[in-house]
Amino acid sequence: xxxxxxxxxxxxxxxxxxxxxxxxxxxxxxxxxxxxxxxxxxxxxxxxxxxxxxxxxxxxxxxxxxxxxxxxxxxxxxxxxxxxxxxxxxxxxxxxxxxxxxxxxxxxxxxxxxxxxxxxxxxxxxxxxxxxxxxxxxxxxxxxxxxxxxxxxxxxxxxxxxxxxxxxxxxxxxxxxxxxxxxxxxxxxxxxxxxxxxxxxxxxxxxxxxxxxxxxxxxxxxxxxxxxxxxxxxxxxxxxxxxxxxxxxxxxxxxxxxxxxxxxxxxxxxxxxxxxxxxxxxxxxxxxxxxxxxxxxxxxxxxxxxxxxxxxxxxxxxxxxxxx
Amino acid sequence: xxxxxxxxxxxxxxxxxxxxxxxxxxxxxxxxxxxxxxxxxxxxxxxxxxxxxxxxxxxxxxxxxxxxxxxxxxxxxxxxxxxxxxxxxxxxxxxxxxxxxxxxxxxxxxxxxxxxxxxxxxxxxxxxxxxxxxxxxxxxxxxxxxxxxxxxxxxxxxxxxxxxxxxxxxxxxxxxxxxxxxxxxxxxxxxxxxxxxxxxxxxxxxxxxxxxxxxxxxxxxxxxxxxxxxxxxxxxxxxxxxxxxxxxxxxxxxxxxxxxxxxxxxxxxxxxxxxxxxxxxxxxxxxxxxxxxxxxxxxxxxxxxxxxxxxxxxxxxxxxxxxxxxxxxxxxxxxxxxxxxxxxxxxxxxxxxxxxxxxxxxxxxxxxxxxxxxxxxxxxxxxxxxxxxxxxxxxxxxxxxxxxxxxxxxxxxxxxxxxxxxxxxxxxxxxxxxxxxxxxxxxxxxxxxxxxxxxxxxxxxxxxxxxxxxxxxxxxxxxxxxxxxxxxxxxxxxxxxxxxxx
Numbered sequence: 001x002x003x004x005x006x007x008x009x010x011x012x013x014x015x016x017x018x019x020x021x022x023x024x025x026x027x028x029x030x031x032x033x034x035x036x037x038x039x040x041x042x043x044x045x046x047x048x049x050x051x052x053x054x055x056x057x058x059x060x061x062x063x064x065x066x067x068x069x070x071x072x073x074x075x076x077x078x079x080x081x082x083x084x085x086x087x088x089x090x091x092x093x094x095x096x097x098x099x100x101x102x103x104x105x106x107x108x109x110x111x112x113x114x115x116x117x118x119x120x121x122x123x124x125x126x127x128x129x130x131x132x133x134x135x136x137x138x139x140x141x142x143x144x145x146x147x148x149x150x151x152x153x154x155x156x157x158x159x160x161x162x163x164x165x166x167x168x169x170x171x172x173x174x175x176x177x178x179x180x181x182x183x184x185x186x187x188x189x190x191x192x193x194x195x196x197x198x199x200x201x202x203x204x205x206x207x208x209x210x211x212x213x214x215x216x217x218x219x220x221x222x223x224x225x226x227x228x229x230x231x232x233x234x235x236x237x238x239x240x241x242x243x244x245x246x247x248x249x250x251x252x253x254x255x256x257x258x259x260x261x262x263x264x265x266x267x268x269x270x271x272x273x274x275x276x277x278x279x280x281x282x283x284x285x286x287x288x289x290x291x292x293x294x295x296x297x298x299x300x301x302x303x304x305x306x307x308x309x310x311x312x313x314x315x316x317x318x319x320x321x322x323x324x
Numbered sequence: 325x326x327x328x329x330x331x332x333x334x335x336x337x338x339x340x341x342x343x344x345x346x347x348x349x350x351x352x353x354x355x356x357x358x359x360x361x362x363x364x365x366x367x368x369x370x371x372x373x374x375x376x377x378x379x380x381x382x383x384x385x386x387x388x389x390x391x392x393x394x395x396x397x398x399x400x401x402x403x404x405x406x407x408x409x410x411x412x413x414x415x416x417x418x419x420x421x422x423x424x425x426x427x428x429x430x431x432x433x434x435x436x437x438x439x440x441x442x443x444x445x446x447x448x449x450x451x452x453x454x455x456x457x458x459x460x461x462x463x464x465x466x467x468x469x470x471x472x473x474x475x476x477x478x479x480x481x482x483x484x485x486x487x488x489x490x491x492x493x494x495x496x497x498x499x500x501x502x503x504x505x506x507x508x509x510x511x512x513x514x515x516x517x518x519x520x521x522x523x524x525x526x527x528x529x530x531x532x533x534x535x536x537x538x539x540x541x542x543x544x545x546x547x548x549x550x551x552x553x554x555x556x557x558x559x560x561x562x563x564x565x566x567x568x569x570x571x572x573x574x575x576x577x578x579x580x581x582x583x584x585x586x587x588x589x590x591x592x593x594x595x596x597x598x599x600x601x602x603x604x605x606x607x608x609x610x611x612x613x614x615x616x617x618x619x620x621x622x623x624x625x626x627x628x629x630x631x632x633x634x635x636x637x638x639x640x641x642x643x644x645x646x647x648x649x650x651x652x653x654x655x656x657x658x659x660x661x662x663x664x665x666x667x668x669x670x671x672x673x674x675x676x677x678x679x680x681x682x683x684x685x686x687x688x689x690x691x692x693x694x695x696x697x698x699x700x701x702x703x704x705x706x707x708x709x710x711x712x713x714x715x716x717x718x719x720x721x722x723x724x725x726x727x728x729x730x731x732x733x734x735x736x737x738x739x740x741x742x743x744x745x746x747x748x749x750x751x752x753x754x755x756x757x758x759x760x761x762x763x764x765x766x767x768x769x770x771x772x773x774x775x776x777x778x779x780x781x782x783x784x785x786x787x788x789x790x791x792x793x794x795x796x797x798x799x800x801x802x803x804x805x806x807x808x809x810x811x812x813x814x815x816x817x818x819x820x821x822x823x824x825x826x
Contacts, residue, residue: 032500033500042794042795066791067793067794068788068794069794069795072743073743073746074648074737074741074743074744075545075733075737075744075745078736078737079542080788082538082542083538083785083788083789086529086532086534086535086538086789087529087789088412088497088529090497090500098647098648098739098741098743099647100647100648100650100738100739101648101737101738101739101741102737103737103738104657104736104737104738110443111443111444112443112445113441113442113443113445113446113497115471125738131471166645167645167646167647169647290502292471292472292473293472293500293501293502293503294472294501294502294503294508295471295472295473295474295475295476295477295501295502295503296473297473
């Protein structure tokens, strides 16, 4: 029996070794140290892209990136940060899982003298030091979404629905930007006003977005447009309009520009997306870290503006060509 | 003492066939065998002391009894072997050693610039270098404490002021800064400047005091919740609501402080009261679970599944969304931040709770009742065990343990997080099962649960330390849980051949 325990352990140890030799490929060039990256959720392709671009950018600077999945759990992320500190990493990069609650963990890294870079969400806790932040300019993205909506509805205007997600601050900003553009469009206009008849929770999720849209179509049969704060809820909205045989009549504007969203734009399901640039985020974080190490001055907080992605862009998008 | 509970549980399956499978079938209580079952059970209460001295010490028995402890130690050894790496000391002792090195290698009067980060530990390190250098006749031209930028600024300023810098004394971390690279040094000074840092040594990064303490600290909430869960599982029940209850305690603490106990102006007493309210709410939910299970005869799985969702929903409602509720009271962090000799309050609390639970389960009638209810509920009832009270108490205790974890969480993150403890129920149950408690009930040890929780914690930490990526971690983590349980089953086969066959 004892032998059995031993052999099982040996087996697991052998497997561990198997894993550690895997990353040996990068180690030939890297020896400057390690960077710990705690991702919001590796189930979301957005953060996988950040992880990949960060890893590539770090490798060319001689650093190895350890990516950990926080799985949207603050406690898990705090543990990961603590482990990064124990491992003596050169820097910690994270997508805060909560704007407030991750504060004490960042403080711990501050006390250990390890620079912390945040990406995507910005931490708002008091008394912490962030060496650099990179995120999307969500307000500007919302403005672009508003412009896209005006563009597609033309001068006729009409009733529109907003699928929001108030739990996430980024999504609140998107709706604010959107509303501002719509309001200035309506100003001094007699005919062709664009009216937001309903603003409900789309959950940032396909099934919740679907249900919310089904209900709204009952309440507002004359809907002409829908703005959904991300691609999954936009796709849910499309499924509902399609089911009600109104897909041709209702224009949908999404947000993000993840692969599924881009594909939907190519197929004409979604009119347009303000797209984010996760690839750029990983690179910019690394640039900031290098500038930090070199003692240069750099922009500590940087928001990358989104750009509008329509069907024409999808036609010439190399990412989509590869897929077909 | 640990053997005593075994003595009880090993007997139960041996009594009759009905004991192992039929705790819910009340029809059996009327039968005569139950009466004999009762007589077999009662001596277990009194016969505990009578049986112990007869047992002989045997190696096989030791291995079987402490198998999980052995697994834990072997795991630690394996992970230590895997995480051997260069350790770069940064403590004052290393600072003194570095200063001596500088004096030896660069003459008696080297001009030294000390470069460190702006942290407490680093300042102590810099101070040690400084004192030792001055004592040995060296010349400290300055201490740059801060970022790479402040280091390079101070270096250029020092040089511009006409002072010589022969050596930069720093630690490994800062020696990797681009500003201290050879090319940058050549840019700012014509004369060569050396960068020195304390020599490194090889040692497992797993096996450092900080890391071991951090494993205990990180897993304390799960381990504390696992105490209550162990009792529940020994009664052949399950409690899926613990993760939600943990969040509920944290959110209730945060909201009651914000809205009812004075907000920003709340004092330590109010904070303690808020903690109490948070835990009380959890105890109440635990009592509701116990009532649903005993009075309404709802299976524990279903009853606690419902409460899990009710409690989670309540968290979101109270918090007004998924964002954490901020606690502005400074006193809130006292509980989590307190420590004795570098050991955090969380660990101390965990140890105290485990010792208490161990004593209760092995030395009190209540403990024996819990085993009796789990072993054979009918026999327990007939022998006068207050089954209903025992079950309700057990779920209250489980809720309370989740409440303790919840207030610790609030104190740690300075917020009430409605999303706290998601899926923790599974980790907690895993800790209990890996610790050797049978999901069939009637069997299990509190200290086994502690070891179970530590095994899971060590695996997770070891995988992180060895740099295994998240996806693989899930596979290994799951597989090791299975291995642990299989080993446990085999162990029973060894000590009790023939019994496990069902």
